[in-house]
Amino acid sequence: MPPELARSWLLVPALDDLERAVRAGADALVLDLEDSVDASLKDRAREAVVAHLRGGGTAWVRVNGRGSEHFSRDVDALRGLPGLAGVWLSKTESGTQVTETADRLGGEVPVVALVESALGVEAAVEIARARGCLRLAFGNADYRLDTATGASDAAMAYPRSRLVVASRIAGLPGPVDGPTTSPGRAALREACEVSVQLGLTGKLCLEAAQVEVVEEVLSPTRADVAWARRFLADFDARGRVVRDGGDLPRLGRAERIERLARAYGVAAD
Numbered sequence: 001m002p003p004e005l006a007r008s009w010l011l012v013p014a015l016d017d018l019e020r021a022v023r024a025g026a027d028a029l030v031l032d033l034e035d036s037v038d039a040s041l042k043d044r045a046r047e048a049v050v051a052h053l054r055g056g057g058t059a060w061v062r063v064n065g066r067g068s069e070h071f072s073r074d075v076d077a078l079r080g081l082p083g084l085a086g087v088w089l090s091k092t093e094s095g096t097q098v099t100e101t102a103d104r105l106g107g108e109v110p111v112v113a114l115v116e117s118a119l120g121v122e123a124a125v126e127i128a129r130a131r132g133c134l135r136l137a138f139g140n141a142d143y144r145l146d147t148a149t150g151a152s153d154a155a156m157a158y159p160r161s162r163l164v165v166a167s168r169i170a171g172l173p174g175p176v177d178g179p180t181t182s183p184g185r186a187a188l189r190e191a192c193e194v195s196v197q198l199g200l201t202g203k204l205c206l207e208a209a210q211v212e213v214v215e216e217v218l219s220p221t222r223a224d225v226a227w228a229r230r231f232l233a234d235f236d237a238r239g240r241v242v243r244d245g246g247d248l249p250r251l252g253r254a255e256r257i258e259r260l261a262r263a264y265g266v267a268a269d
Contacts, residue, residue: 001027004173007218008211014045024208030060053083065091086110093120095130102132110134116142128170140178164199174201192217219264220257226268228257
């Protein structure tokens, strides 16, 4: 799946069973060198990632933030590795951090900027416009820690919407939402539906079992695909003549649904 369209991003500690993680079938696999790895195990985790990428594996890697002593070791070890799809930059708070990361990796490696603080949210447009930035992502847990904000949908709506608007201004795909830690498929489905309503188009998964739900909810529904195809067929049949002020917005929505349906393999009802 092209990273611009990836819905499920499975985040796996670098010392976990990486082959099992690959078999989960997420749109994108992210090997974590940051928060899920104890400080005493950082070097070992980095070696495991390098071995995976050199051994024919392909993955994204979440590196430690620019302010961490481990940042330089991470990017230096990853530079030039054939299986590196891109990096997630933890705790991004400026566009310069994104560009520096991309440049240190050779200038061709895409960066997903993980925004996890009030300062990062405030600088979201600058970050999104930075050279090397492919998408924004929301680090909801660290944002809550930084701002002492609650976990409710209302409390999280502002930072999520800021990232959505910044992404649109910079011409990037919709942001990737942070993970849902509440147990159960129902809670995950509800969280994904909120993400969709706010305009986020991807989501971090912490378990392989979350991938299926995330990909289902973040794809167009079969009913939406059926509507889009009916509208497009009718629009073509009348010579693509606009009838009223709602036609062009409907056309844009229908074309977007059709593109996503083809990419994700969603059939109409």
